Amino acid sequence: MKEILLETEKLSKSFSNSGTMQHVLKNIDLQLYRGDFTVIMGASGAGKSTLLYALSGMDTPTLGTITFGKKVISDLNSDGLALFRRAHCGFVFQQIYLIDGMSVMDNVLSAGLLVSRDKKALVTKAKALFAAVDISEETQKKFPAQLSGGEAQRVGIVRALINSPEIVFADEPTGALNSKTGLDVLDTLTGFHEQGQSVVMVTHDMRSACRGNRILYLKDGMILGECDLGRYSHSDIQRHEKLSAFLKEMGW
């Protein structure tokens, strides 16, 4: 029996667009489980990113509830959500979003020091994570503008993981990268998932989606279907076909 990590009930999100309400998410009931690599797919404008923002506490829903463990986070104000994010979540963005004026190490520590005051342990952990994603000591001293896209995204992943979050949200993490560096980033995420990290990732890239064990398909603000791909294995050649069939069924 899987442990529910995050749960939504009748989650809805609407935006006002020139006086017309646009309903982006419609009554979504969803459970995300600890240890899963959940992938949210869908066509452009389906509401994937909006769902990710709502689940991660980056945005508040218009209606419905989001519960993390036993805590209803949809009722929290912006500071409450900030505290929730720093304690439980990690983020990997498409555009990377490192702070230009800080070194690589400082970008990671600025997130870590929000949660932990044990700087020594934090630095040790950061260095271990950097080593795991193949970021050298020299690179740690550089500024974001001096990094390649792949390096920057791997630094983003280290920053997302520095506080050992219960869940990592990734929004098109390979969207801005070329094929090779995108693959490296996916390997990194997959590697951490294999160590037990829960991941929720939005993508429209099939190659990326194959890394997940659970695929949700979103259409017109509703979850149209889901597919269980099982644990990722590099040698599992059936996986891609299974996902293709699912997506075809969903009208992809």
Next chain:
Amino acid sequence: MKKSFLIARSNIRKAKGQTVTIIVLILLAALMLNLWLMLSMDYRKNFDRYHDRFHAEHVTLSVDGNTDEVQSFLSQTIESDERTEEYQLDSCMHMIGTFPYNDGEMNGWFVFLEKQAAMTRSIGNLEIVEEGNLTSGVYLPMLYKTEDIAVGKEVEISIGSQKVVYTVCGFFNSIMMGSHNCALTEIVLTKDKYEELERGGCAPQATLCSVRLTDRSENLNYEAALKSRVSEHYPNITMMSNCYDIVSQSRYIAQMICSGIMSAVAFFVLLIALVVIVSNIINYIQVNMKGLGALKAMGYTSGQLIFSLLLQFLCLTFLAAAIGAGISYLLFPAVNTMMIAQTGIPYTVHFLPAPLLVSFAVLGGTVALAVWSASRRIRKIEPITALRSGIQTHNFKCNHIPLERTKAPLSLALALKTTLSGVKHNLTVGITMLALSLVVVFSGLMTENVIADMTPFLNLIVGETADSCISVRVEAEDGFLAEMTGDGRVEKSYLYTSLNVSHVGGAELMATLCDDFSKINNQDLVFEGRFPKYENEIVIAAKYAKENGFRIGDEIEIAANGKQEKYLICGYTQISNNLGRDCLFTRAGYERLGLLTNASYYLNLDDGTDIDAFNLEMKEKFGGSVNTTINIETTIEGVASVYVSLMTIIVIATLVLSAVIISFVLYLLVRTMLNNKKRDYGILKSLGFTTGQLILQTSLSFMPSLLMSVLLGLTVCSLIINPLMALFLNGIGIVKCTFHVPLGFNIAAGVGLVLFAFLAVCLLSLKIRKIAPRALLAEE
């Protein structure tokens, strides 16, 4: 031109907050600049306008006696001087006197003229400005019109040792004798009251000589020469005089102080506005690097882009300058009212094109120079480089405050990173706070030394103060001194009497005599060298010494009562009563030139002693031997209240102005910072930083430059404020200021300034609340 105008208009529309801030700063600078220029370029000329209108004299002398013999001698003397253009002799009475004024007393040398005679003088006309239907009473200079002294009310005037009550019939303007600052104060009586005063005998008959010169600049020398001739012919005669230079300067002390302060504040505000403009342009170029690159790629030249910035800022400058100048005309009547309370000369506010044009030229010129110097870097932008990635503005050489090593808390460490990477911000904050520190230190100095306790200001301006001054005939001196020694209420009494002497070949000097200078209250009266001890020693005013090349140890020849003697200069003083034309003698030193006939004694009385009652008691006890008594405390209060009110208004206005400037400068800096760091704040919020943390971080990032500049500013300004004040007051004869610098006030003001700025940044940073991490993601 049209293209540049379109870019300028677009820039103004995109940066409304910046536009408003720059308009406010330029507006304040224009307001102060125009007020200052109006005061300094035209206000002072008002004296000459009135002088011409009243066909006023350049030298006035009031001499004891109005017999034919005296007047004949005076006529011959005046006519024999080829510098005389025309003159007039009038019979009058003169005497030292007082009357209540502004909760204190007006004390001066009164010249009483009969109304008809005063109105028909060919030189030194007067103009009745207010008059009732009363036919018997007194007309006073309009300066003394107060709630208590008004037409129809009674005023008690002490004339010598007598008191006379008159009904006020009206007020008049007199240019050379219309204020206590003129040495002579004209008092006009109706015929019956004039004759009554003649019969009373309390004011001696005198002759008033009014002389116009062919060359006005000779007035000081002419006055000295005329008095010298009179004292040669009539040794020990009582006379009092003034001249154009002294009166025109002393009636405009408030105008000089006010315009000096306004000019300083105007240039401070302008400096801050220029720093803000330069900082804005540099920031604009950094933020809009790609846009500028795109414009260049489209074919715009660097010159066009620079011209568009010039156009943008010059449009704002001229708009703000026009509004500021307009407001200055709204405020000028209030400033004028304050000034008239001291000058006593009416001034009609009117449009003055010259100050306006100078204000526009100064503001336009400095802003154009600042914009041009800051925008020159546009020439270095290569379109391709700018379009590809913009020009990197971050310095990769240094990662300030590495989090791995610092012991500072996270918010502080991140704030310090921001501080160290924002040189422009720090410079803008630094220059603003340095300038405002001087304003704060000046305000503290004036509060401590003028508003709260005027003693230091009086010590500097007046020289010596005590509780009472009693002038006695020298024949009664021994009895008077014995009485003072035996009276338990008298703490200290010492001779302190002033009269005129001449520097042979130089100017008329006001001499102050004392039997023992170690007894006087203000031991700072001599600020270099020492007080005179021996009869051949003299202390002279530093300003006069400097003008004439005298140094301590030099000899100076002094004349009085028809005699000349040489004295050794043993020190410098700086009493400003006579605008830097003063000297100090021992009594024995002066009496080498002639014996004293009257001696004024300064008295320090026990706390709680009723000074007026004491003076009255002495008058009754010594009868006719007492010439006059003065309650120095109330006399000073009467005159000082004008300066205290003026200074209070100036201090409040400058502090409010400082608060407005800080608020606007910080608003602009915070706004720029938030715009530049919007992305960073979005990232930090997504990582879990709360709004409160980011506001604190932003506010803390301003603190190092704020603290350092305020600390440096207050320290340096506290050290230089006295020399600066001396420079500022040099015109009235002050060369060294020893005002008490209120350290407590300065520290409190510094803390207040920093706290105010911190709270202002916190409030201005509340906009961070609106930065949502979702917006950051939406950018994708």
